[in-house]
Amino acid sequence: MIKIAPSILSADFAKLGAEIAEAQSGGADWIHVDVMDGHFVPNLTLGPPIVQAIRPHTTLPLDVHLMIEQPERYIADFAKAGADYITVHAETCQHLHRVIHLIKEHGVKAGAAINPGTPAHVLQEVLPDLDLVLVMTVNPGFGGQQFIGRTVQKIKQLREWISQGSRPETHIEVDGGITAETAPLVTRAGADVLVAGSAVFGTADRAAAIEEIRKSVQV
Numbered sequence: 001m002i003k004i005a006p007s008i009l010s011a012d013f014a015k016l017g018a019e020i021a022e023a024q025s026g027g028a029d030w031i032h033v034d035v036m037d038g039h040f041v042p043n044l045t046l047g048p049p050i051v052q053a054i055r056p057h058t059t060l061p062l063d064v065h066l067m068i069e070q071p072e073r074y075i076a077d078f079a080k081a082g083a084d085y086i087t088v089h090a091e092t093c094q095h096l097h098r099v100i101h102l103i104k105e106h107g108v109k110a111g112a113a114i115n116p117g118t119p120a121h122v123l124q125e126v127l128p129d130l131d132l133v134l135v136m137t138v139n140p141g142f143g144g145q146q147f148i149g150r151t152v153q154k155i156k157q158l159r160e161w162i163s164q165g166s167r168p169e170t171h172i173e174v175d176g177g178i179t180a181e182t183a184p185l186v187t188r189a190g191a192d193v194l195v196a197g198s199a200v201f202g203t204a205d206r207a208a209a210i211e212e213i214r215k216s217v218q219v
């Protein structure tokens, strides 16, 4: 089952509750929350108080994507705010295994992300510990960028390792430039969670946008 996770980065921040409710009634499976610190990525977004504020507006899992340096400093706060998944970037963790287990100790599902320029093998040793692998299909920092096609090979490689390992249910999420055109490329390679920001919140009819992506990946 393919899951669609609209990214609120492209939503209207002045009415986030309503935007999220619309995504849920329009058929979204998860809500993706992009956290940026202005250091790891050249943009600033939001923190735990916003996650806490949006929590009552949806029953869907909140999928928190941390694009921040030293993410271990904020795991407890995001867990307390109501995150269901917390994903950290491998590039930001000196002790990736330790941070993954810190997330789990807080009762939250753990994800690890890699940038387009980071090879898949960086995650190989921690795959048995992960609930989710996030393959960035653009360089993190902004919505509305163009999908980088070379990432597809990396998704294939990770899906192969995951399906041969002890935890075949681990999700592969893709993030960046996902549309009805690019979605089939990544699902064929083994991705099962599709983040879509501008493709969903950049259109007036969110339900139609989600349906269009879902249809594009139906075999």
Ligand SMILES: O=C(CO)[C@@H](O)[C@H](O)COP(=O)(O)O
Pocket (backbone or CB within 6 Å): 007, 009, 010, 032, 034, 065, 067, 138, 139, 140, 141, 142, 143, 144, 145, 175, 176, 177, 178, 195, 196, 197, 198, 199
């Ligand atoms: O993490 C990020 C960007 O760094 C994303 O989650 C974006 O929000 C995706 O936006 P689109 O490429 O789908 O517009």
Ligand SMILES: [Fe+2]
Pocket (backbone or CB within 6 Å): 007, 032, 033, 034, 065, 175, 195
């Ligand atoms: Fe994201």
